[in-house]
Amino acid sequence: MGELLRDWRRRRRLTQLDLADLAQISTRHVSFIETGRSLPSRAMLLRLADRLDVPLRERNQLMTAAGLAPMYSERSLDHPALHEAYAAIELVLYGHEPHPALAVDRHWNLIAHNRAVAPLLAGVPDFLLARPANVLRASLHPEGLATRIVNPGEWRAHILHRLRHQIDTTGDPVLQALYEELAAYPALEEYDETELPSSLHVAVPFRLRSELGELAFISTTTVFGTPMDVTLSEVAIESFFPADAATAQAMRAFGASLAPDDPAQGRMRDGH
Template sequence: MGELLRNWRQRRRLTQFDLAEMAEVSTRHVSFIETGRSLPSRALLLRLADRLDVPLRERNQLMTAAGLAPMYAERSLDDPALREAHAAIEMVLYGHEPHPALAVDRHWNLIMHNRAVAPLLAGIPDFLLARPSNVLRVSLHPEGLAPRIINLGEWRAHLLHRLRHLADTTRDPFLSTLYDELAAYPCDDPYDESELSASAHVAVPFRVRSEFGDLAFISTITVFGTPLEVTLSELAIESFFPADAATAQAMRAFGASLEPAQFAGH
């Protein structure tokens, strides 16, 4: 447990003194915990994990390593206990139509999407869409969306930057492996990540060729604000908004062809 705690402190680039001040304990106490000379109470361990912004899944690991019972449940999204959360996700996704929106897990595997996403995935090979379908892989794979993305270099740099940051902060080996895979995909439009900060855009756009013509979107990420369950804490909804008038008009035309959505949140 002490080694795990020290690793998280170092990832956050904090000294023992920094963490002690944040948790309102002595530096000596933090040192004793990290070296195994002292075991913290459940309350103190939770406070330390909170100050270090440790994800709920990893807080359970800290608890187990300290000989304590895990505190945060992990359920399937289909579990009856998550019925209201499931309905809320559907309301966000379908309420965002006619614009695309999708929900992903901690590894960026697709959980759910609204009907505006399907046309963008038309023609993508089954091996990329088979569950668990990874949206980052679908985006950058040479047989996926990559050939259709107009600003592939810029969008690729943006996605790789996000993925590397997430891999660095979580130290999740899956994300590190995924980063290496995606970074190795060919790209005829190389784009240095440092150029993103010098871009003239207010946000990195996603420009893609589709059956509706050339579309441009900017996106937002939505997460549950106060999750106390592992699955919910790791779930994110990415919503895409038109970045120009032509895209807005095309999506309105698509929306006019949709029947009213039927989902659990109704």
């Protein structure tokens, strides 16, 4: 447990003194916990994990390593206890139409999406959409969306930067393996990651050639604010908004073609 705690402290670039100040305990106490000379109570371990912003899954690992029972449940999204939470996810996805929105898990595997995602995925081979379909892999794979992305260098740099940040935050080896896989894909366009986006951008745009024409989106990420379940804490909803007037018009026209009485038509649940 002490080794795990020390790893999280270093990952957050904090000294023992920094953590002691944040947790309002002595530096000696932090040192004793990290070296195994002192075993913290559940309350103390939760306080330290909170100050270090340790994800719920890894908080459970700390508890187990300290000989304590895990604090947070982990249920599948189809569990009755998470029914209302999943209903909220679907409400956000469907309510975002005619614009694309999708829900992903901790490793960027697709959980569900609304009908406006379908035009974006047209032409993506089945092996990239087979469960569990990974949206980052489908985006950057040379047989996926990569050849249809108008700004492939910029978008690739954005994805890899975001993934590196997530790895730094969580220390997840699965994300590290995903990063190495994506980084090994051939770059379709040279791009200096130190370059600043154009001053015309308010965010890094996702530009794609599609059956609806050339589309440009900016995205937002939504997470549950106070999750107490591991699975729920790792769900993120990616919502795409038109980045220009042409995209807004194209998506409005697409939305007009959708059947208003069948919100589930075209929606995909990936294993939940």
